[in-house]
Amino acid sequence: MQIAARRLDQATIFDITGHIDLANSPELRKTLLKELRENKTPRVILNLTGVRYIDSSGVASLVEGLKAAKDQGLRFILYGLSPAAREVLQLSRLIKIFEVFDDEQQALA
Amino acid sequence: MQIAARRLDQATIFDITGHIDLANSPELRKTLLKELRENKTPRVILNLTGVRYIDSSGVASLVEGLKAAKDQGLRFILYGLSPAAREVLQLSRLIKIFEVFDDEQQALA
């Protein structure tokens, strides 16, 4: 997994690529929580276009990010879900608690 | 590996996808030799755009196809080589004995 941050005025966008699994979900969690603590942009957006796999520990990191964002009144947005990523959020019935968009334009709108 | 044939007036194009290895190179060899025996179009063109791997047994099948084509005065053309396919033909010093083009247009020109 690689994570790179782009900071815009109203949003921080994380471009994530690779597989999110037990080997790196702790790093994802840490990066998200740090961002939410230090740079309180109104939206935190995860670009998952390059993510072909997310396991349950990755989903757990996303849920923690979402909770931390909500606690601070910030929006937490996902876009660019692959079939595998979508399946995993559907299976865990969590797809409905996230704001999910197709692309960056919609996520920023 | 999947092979599908397109028969044009002056050429037969084989669209090949997947990996070519010991599990399927005998099938590739058989398909090529049958085509060269039964439909003597002036060019036999292999579209390798969708081939991400070729092992030495796959290279051997290509060499057999080339030899059979030359015996009959037909052209045997490859296009769309991936880095892995190109490396394997370079390593075996066979890249120079094949007619190699970038795309279908060049292969038909």
Next chain:
Amino acid sequence: MQKPGLLLDVVLVSDPHLLSVVRAAVERLTELSGFSPPECRSITRAVDEAVANVIRHAYGGQPNKRINLSCRRISCTVKGQHREGLEIQLLDNGLPFDRKKLTARSLDEVKPGGLGLHFMRDSMDVMEHRRVGRQNQLRLVKYIDVNAAGQDSQGE
């Protein structure tokens, strides 16, 4: 000669970085076995979650312990019907399962964690945890969908 049906028998260490190696191998094996793309993804996910659980729970995160993963083709009769499938067995020498914890939690509550068993049960036709001697054994089976496979056979 191998035991009948054996395809692969893998010993790996309990390092989470190897999960992606396991997924790569299992995904390819499911493709070869004739499962549909969504089935390949879901079997791969089940095995990934099972190995991750061994790493985290049975071995408490220690990265140098032994995990055995074996994959074999099976054919058997289920409810009077002939079925073909893929059996995946996972063995470890870690802490015994706690039966009470081995039931998947309700999905109504939104909280991190507790999803792995759901994914496994959802993906597989059989999921059996057994303790044999000092070993934990997990058996996962997925049958090939005869309806999908039988589409171009007679009698349809």
Next chain:
Amino acid sequence: MQKPGLLLDVVLVSDPHLLSVVRAAVERLTELSGFSPPECRSITRAVDEAVANVIRHAYGGQPNKRINLSCRRISCTVKGQHREGLEIQLLDNGLPFDRKKLTARSLDEVKPGGLGLHFMRDSMDVMEHRRVGRQNQLRLVKYIDVNAAGQDSQGE
């Protein structure tokens, strides 16, 4: 506890269809080990050719024989220099190697076949065939390129 450095130890049957499973696993393992993309491809190619040779030559194409592939991280001193690398060992119980045939042919002649050993030698730093008891052992080693890896270390 495992032997030091062991990453994966795979038993597979001598079925050519499993070559793609082996490649998927080995390619991922080389990526994790820090090799460059062309190196990952060439190590994967070497292992593929080695397993294919066992299937065709040691086992004469019989699909149900046992092949053992193990991968470990090694660190050693080569010509006074510390090197890290990946060691891949292949074991089979098939026909003994014929030493005379185990030399790669000249590439000047254009003919099908006889390329596998070239690819292996070209890709790897060490390639050793040994007969031990009734077993064929092939040891392949690739060292991590210290120049590439050391780019952001001191003393450059």
